[in-house]
Every structure is written in structure tokens, then in C-alpha cells.
Amino acid sequence: MQALTNRVKDVDRRPMTFGEKIYLPAVLKGMSITFSHMFRKKPTINFPEQTRQFSPVFRGLHVLNRDEEGRERCTACGLCAVACPAEAITMEAAERKVGEENLYREEKYAARYEINMLRCIFCGLCEEACPKDAIYLSETFTPSNYNRKGLIYDKEDLLIPNPLTEKADLAKAKGL
Numbered sequence: 001m002q003a004l005t006n007r008v009k010d011v012d013r014r015p016m017t018f019g020e021k022i023y024l025p026a027v028l029k030g031m032s033i034t035f036s037h038m039f040r041k042k043p044t045i046n047f048p049e050q051t052r053q054f055s056p057v058f059r060g061l062h063v064l065n066r067d068e069e070g071r072e073r074c075t076a077c078g079l080c081a082v083a084c085p086a087e088a089i090t091m092e093a094a095e096r097k098v099g100e101e102n103l104y105r106e107e108k109y110a111a112r113y114e115i116n117m118l119r120c121i122f123c124g125l126c127e128e129a130c131p132k133d134a135i136y137l138s139e140t141f142t143p144s145n146y147n148r149k150g151l152i153y154d155k156e157d158l159l160i161p162n163p164l165t166e167k168a169d170l171a172k173a174k175g176l
């Protein structure tokens, strides 16, 4: 019969030798492999006590950025949502009112901004699309959660602490 691949092997049906019947050589061979691994460097990392060095291009949890005066950079233009291949971003725009210039940098801002982390594939296209440097992917993991709603991040979850009024929180968020 013609084989479909060249990986076919004939089954060895010869009677077992005495050494094969007592299994001892095979057991010793297996033990020697186990023993040799005891002296090798462990490839596993004891997370969270130890953390792995991230790649320079690692893309983690999203952050909504503020400017140096603590104002939200996002102008709710929607380009990130349009660029997102997973349709994970939702937002609602609002007009900045007189007296809110210290809160929002642009005349329009995101009154609501959500990212569904269950849909996100961490491709970084939202970051690339943003003309205001308002969203970027940080070097932080998305924490696990027991319910699906907990993985839909709203603006309060995503905004970085204010560099003027929440200096301690900002330093903590940056791991300083």
C-alpha cells in the first residue's frame, strides 16, 4: 500500500531480549535523563515574586495619557476605535465647557471610553492611530478577573494618575 507521507514506521515485532524484559536499562535511562535536568538552569520564573524582563516591543495594558499639566489628552476622535481590528474600543464624545480647560486639553473629550480586554489582541494599532499621544500600551499585564464585566476597562481604570495632584500614585504606577 502506498504511504501518504514518508513518516510511516514499521512496527518492530521481534521478541524482547532479556534486558528489555526486565525493563531495568530503560528505567535507568529514564532516571539518568531526570537526573541530568536537576543540574540545569530552571526555565521557569516564580511569578509574581520574580518577573521576566520584557521585550522592548512588549505591548501590555492600555493607558490613557495626560499632558504635563494633568489634562486628558484624548479628544474622542475615534481613530483608535476605527483602527481596532477587534472592535474592542467604545467611546462617547462630549464638548468641553468653559472652566474645564484644566481637565481636558482639547475642545472635545471622551466622556466615556471603554476597552473590552476580552476582545483586545494587544496589537497596538490603537496606539499607532492616535494623533494626540493619548493612548499607549504599557509594560503591565492585564490582571485576571473572575467575571467578564471586570475585564471591560472604563476611563477611570485606564487614565494615568494626574502628575500634578496624584504624584505618589503616578510614581507607584510607574514602579518608581
Ligand code: SF4
Pocket: 080, 083, 084, 085, 086, 087, 088, 089, 115, 119, 120, 121, 122, 123, 124, 125, 126, 127
Ligand atoms: S491593542 Fe489592538 S485590539 Fe487592543 S484595543 Fe488596541 S487596536 Fe484594539
Ligand code: SF4
Pocket: 073, 074, 075, 076, 077, 078, 079, 080, 081, 091, 110, 129, 130, 131, 132, 133, 134, 135
Ligand atoms: S485615544 Fe487617541 S485616537 Fe483614540 S479617541 Fe482619543 S485621541 Fe482619538
